[in-house]
Amino acid sequence: MEDASHRIIAGVSGSLGSLHALRRAVVEARLRDSVVWSVITWVPQGGEAANRRMPCPDLLRLWRDAAAQRLCTAWLEALGGIPNDLEVNLVVLRGTPGPRLVQLADREHDMLVVGAGTSGALRRLVKGSVSRYCLSRAQCPVLTVPPTLAQRRLEHHPLARRRIVRDLARHDAGRP
Structure with a gap:
């Protein structure tokens, strides 16, 4: 590897769009001789406010483990597993996807890869768009992969x- 600071950071949710973005991140990592950081985020059921009112460490551990399992499943579904020819880091972060991805992709030579999604205007209004968030706030290049x-x-x-x-x-x- 050229330099461990060259990272391709792929946002993964398990959706079809994120699987497509993960495949593209692998292509980019091979082209740029970079490390792939595949990142999945999670929040407690009911949100952080509900967790602060009634914290339950056992449930938090279950939700984190479920997110880690979704990340492993995404690699299997996207590429049949983690490629042997690349250095890959599996990252599970607590929080909402857009802010956590932008926070992680903080180096000059990082590239953030996210699926562009196909959700309609109503869903974007209610849930927001991870790709739009990343495009408007990231300090590194962002590759949005169309569906x-x-x-x-x-x-x-x-x-x-x-x-x-x-x-x-x-x-x-x-x-x-």
């Missing part, structure tokens, strides 16, 4: 998405 054509089609056709999920469930159960 694939298949992902865009699935997002806008909920019946097709349900049919695919149903067919996959049947296939997993051994039924035609």
Whole structure:
């Protein structure tokens, strides 16, 4: 590796868009001879305010472990596992994705890679857009990876998405 300070930081949630972004982060890391930092974030169920009122260390540990498992599953789903030819760090952070990713990507030679998402205006209004947050606040280059054509089609056709999920469930159960 050229320099450990050259990091490709990939925001991962487990969504189709984040899996696509993770694959792109691997391509960028190979091109730039960089280390991949795959990052997933989590917040306590009910939010931080609810946790402050009734903290439960056992539940916090469960939520953190579940996030770590989602991160490992994302590598399996995106690439069949972690590539042997790259240095990869798996990072689980507590907090909301946008601020935590921007906070982590604080070096001059970092590159932040996030999925652009396909959610509609209402969802962005309620939940916000991680990619927009990162683009407007990061001090390093940000690569937003647009959704694939298949992902865009699935997002806008909920019946097709349900049919695919149903067919996959049947296939997993051994039924035609």
